[in-house]
Amino acid sequence: MKSERQWDIKVSHYAQNTINPIRQVLENLNASPNPNKKLIPLSIGDPTVFGNLEPNNVIIEAMVESIQSNKFNGYLPSNGIESARKAIAEYSSTNNVQVDPKDVIITSGCSHALEMAINVLAEPGKNILLPRPGFPLYQTLCGGLGIGMKYYNLDAEKNWEIDLDHLEAQIDPSTVAIVYNNPSNPCGSVYSASHIRSFLEICEKHKVPVIADEIYEHLVFPGHKFTPIASLTQEVPILSCRGTTKRFMVPGYRCGWIIIHDKQERFGNPIRKGLNNLTHRIVGANSIVQGALPKILKEIPDEYFQDCISLIHANAKICYSITKRIPGLTPIMPTGAMYIMVGIDTSYFPELSSDLHFVERLMSEESIFVLPGKMFGVNGYIRIVLTVPSELLIEACNRLENFCLRNVILPSNQQQNGQPPTTPAKPLPLPLNLRESVKVD
Structure with a gap:
């Protein structure tokens, strides 16, 4: 008997609404690199792209040992093996926070940790507060699930601190969590302990838990300090999401973790059980990396981390110094992470209608690829990645300067006040003592 059913295959709501704003803009970017100039990509936060930030030898040795041991070839407990969870607990403990291995869940990268944290706390009809500017993946993770998204502003005039009044105004009875990111992507800001305490006071007042994206932990510049949010509260329950991607320069290893901070047991057993249930969706994170974690987290010398930070900090000073002198651009000096936001x-x-148009023309004319602020929820900015070799960053910034000076038209009041002519400045050379010579005022 012939079926009357017709072919009618539809995409799922989940797939249709899982949208990455970065990919969406990139796929519709109306620009190609200038064929006469080498492309310099300053867009994606992958510190391995240029090969100047390599993983420490301890990581390589640990991975080889993990493989050769033949102990980590099979399925492991879905929430992570005890030795790896213990190593993470010891690595993450401070004088103010003692982490127990039972409070650690190993995930397939920090992105997976964020996904699990969002999934366990939110559902359709509820909402989560997200920072603006903020990492676009937060939208991706919420959108597919039909979770409501509300945004709280970060204040550019205060080095991207949280606008606490605006944050509090966004909280409503359906708010089930606040996503908090420190150090920040895309802003490169690092919050002071006093600012974090003020944030936590609002969370405690309104009884809202925190999903803390702390993947850039300790990646802060001299004179600043990373303060784990959980070290400053006894009351607010927190799911802290971290991993090896940024500080250890191995994003491809896909190793992350959630640390449950719940001193008053406000999450209770249902949230813990829910998180463990969610680990069954992938049947556990990479086993070889888990086998290597104890050595990776304990034996890498501090000098390695300091060298990485010194390179990124030097690049931040270079980029700030050059972009600050360009008419129409206002850089905001970062204090950590891997990025600098530059206002336009x-x-x-007048011929460039938006930050996206600016990015497209910059690509077409100078083969420099940066991301527009639009991708991060704000207009009038570009984000520049700082993990490239210094000589390439200088070349990129000089091209950016030449591009701007070709396209700039000074406002009439500045022309009357004798502002400098719009001719390209002499390209900044790369002196041997570059990192000491570039000053920030």
């Missing part, structure tokens, strides 16, 4: 005053560039 479009009144200086």
Whole structure:
């Protein structure tokens, strides 16, 4: 008997609404590199792209030992093996926070940790507060599930601190969590302990738990300090999401973790059980990396981390120094992470209608690829990645300067006040003592 059913295959709501804003913009980018100039990509936060930030030898040795031991070839407990969870607990403990291995869940990268944290706390009809500017993946993870998204502003005039009044105004009875990111992507900001305490006071007042994206932990510049949010509260329950991607320079290893901080047991058994249930979706994270974690987290010398930070900090000073002198651009000096946000005053560039248009033209004319602020929820900015070799960053910044000076038209009041002419400055050379010579005022 012939079936009357017709072919009618539909995409699922989950797939249709799982949208990565970065990929969405990139796929519709109306620009190609200038064929006469080498492309310099300053867009994606992968510190391994140029090969100047390599993993420490301890990581390589640990991975080889893990493989050769033949102990980690099979399925492991879905929440992670005891030795790896114990190593993470010891690595993450401080004088103010003692982490128990039972409070650690190993995930397939920090992105997976964030996904699990969101999934366990939210569902359709509820909402989560997200930072703006913020990492676009937060939207991706919420959108597919039909979770409501509300945004709280970060204040550029205060080095991207949280606008606490705006944050509090966004909380409503359906708010089930606040996503908090420190150090920040895309802003490169690092919050002071006093600012974090003020944030936590609001969370405690309104009884809202925190999903803390702390993947850039300890990746802060001299004179600043990373303060784990869990070290400053006894009351607010926190799911801290971290991993090896950024500090250890191995994003491809896909190793992350959630640390459950719940001193008053407000999450209770249902949240813990829910998180463990969610680990069954992938039947556990990479076993070889878990086998290597104890050695990786204990034996890498501090000098390695300091060298990585010194390179990124030097690049931040270079980029800030050059972009600060360009008419129409206002850089905000970062204090950590791997990025700098540069403001664009479009009144200086009347032919460039938006930050996206600016990025497209920059790509077409100078083969420099940066990301527009639009991708992170704000207009009038570009984000520049700082993990490239210094000589390439200088070349990129000089090309950016030349591009701006070709396209700038100074406002009439500045022309009358004798502002400098719009001719390209002499490219900044790369002196041997570059990192000491570039000053930030």
